[in-house]
Amino acid sequence: MIQLDNVYKSFNGVPVLRGISFQVQKGEILALIGGSGQGKSVILKHIVGLMKPDQGHVFIEGKDICHLKGKPLEEIRSRIGFLFQSNALFTSFTVYENVAFPLREKTHLPEEEIRKRVMDQLEQVGLSGAENKYPAELSGGMMKRTAFARALIQNPEIMLFDEPTTGLDPIIARTILDLIHSLHSRLGFTAIIVSHELSRIFQIAHRVAMIHEGILQTIGTPDEILKSKDPVVRQFIRGASEGPMTFY
């Protein structure tokens, strides 16, 4: 369903991605792990066409998104939900208006139908009763849930999560990952999750890919990754300060 083929990307001459290739099958959850600044978010932005690779291709259901423009690109994007690290909520809109926005602008549904779908969605993410609040009045976890509800409102086939637990306390972080897991079981979307919450992500993901210094260090099932003999992988999943990886 999603395929990256030898993707290279540099910023101001600094290479960030150096020949990344992997595939994600329909309905699969792939966890992207790796140190900060290793290019995980950059990979997600390539998948939705917000960034173009210097070299290589990104295919969504066989279509190279790097060469799409206008309507075909909009059509593919409307099948993808993206949960931003910063949530990207519209600060001048209420929770309800944020979640209703894609439906109001992309569909011709009557307002009663939109209201019903938005309220259902808010209930699914545990935000019933918060529909009239503005983002500034929400906690970190509630903002994340609002962004999640907005990303899901168009029933996307693919969900991309960019560090959905960053900045949240351990309990809320775990709740958000549990929510992703339960909604995946119910809705069956294909997902890529960038996360540092390794213990829970290893339980949720079907496969785990580690990015290190712009290359795909390893990819496999959580069991395979946990048993990996690769010193870089071992150091990262154990969180050891000593080893081949250097931290700044």
Next chain:
Amino acid sequence: MNWINQLGAFTIFYIERMGRMGLFLVKAFLCAVTPPFKSSWVLKQVWFIGSQSTLVIFLTGAFSGMVLGLHGFYTLNRFGSVALLGPMVALSLIKELGPVLSALMVTGRAGSAITAEIGIMRTTEQIDAIELMGLNPFRYLIVPKLIAGIIALPLLTAIFNVVGIFGGYIIGGKLLGVGEGTYFGEMTAYVKIQDVLEGIYKSLSFGILITWVCCYKGYYAGYGAEGVSKATTQAVVLSSVLILFWDYIMTSLLF
């Protein structure tokens, strides 16, 4: 030879930027004339750029007219032409000061806010979010402001002119003794429709210029608070300079 390389790189950089800015305006106009049209978003911007600027335009217009009345009276008095105070104040305001000062005030009040708003939306990934919903951010963020600028600037300029003319009358007529009939009578004799149109054309073009520059600077703002503050400063400075530059070009073309 190093300086030649630097000069070449500098020239290419600025030509590229100007091209990007030009394409930004073309894209905004193309979105403005093709559906879907976002009339409620336009109305909100007319309220923000236009209605919210009324007080500052009123005050600026009043004091500009009063200063013109004062200066005009003493200058014309030297030549025994005090009767021409009305046309002098009106023509100065309608042809020149009204459009230019209104545009500068709107740049300071609304232009800076436009850049900051779009810049913050850029840095907090709200613009990316709109794109990823399969929507065109230009239709929601740029086009309504551009249309609102085109609607609001001529109206604000008209308010500025009317208030300014009355400000001039309060000083020249009420304080310094120029008769009401003389002030307004001479004005109607000397001010032609062509003069009024000149001011309207100017304010229309300033409306486009301010929203274009301020939206563009916000849309391509750098990251973080520093990026947004730099973009806001650049937007106000560039808009102000371009207003004065374009005013000269328009004046020389319309004369």
